Amino acid sequence: MSTAIILIIMGLFSAICAAMDFNWFMENRKAAFFVRLIGRGGARIFYIVLGVILITFGVVSLFVLA
Numbered sequence: 001m002s003t004a005i006i007l008i009i010m011g012l013f014s015a016i017c018a019a020m021d022f023n024w025f026m027e028n029r030k031a032a033f034f035v036r037l038i039g040r041g042g043a044r045i046f047y048i049v050l051g052v053i054l055i056t057f058g059v060v061s062l063f064v065l066a
């Protein structure tokens with residue numbers, strides 16, 4: 001259960017930071033790799049999709065696998 005909540009929080013964090021286009025998030029050294037690879041807009045979409053996937057896994061494991 002705690003893993004599911006952590007996944008949901010991580011997903012929310014990723015999706016919100018990418019959607020709001022926070023510089024401190026998108027200029028992080030780990031995110032900078034994706035910014036260089038697919039551009040800032042593409043990296044934002046990637047992190048939003050990643051956030052949605054993490055949220056989905058968290059919700060599924062919270063309610064279905066409980």
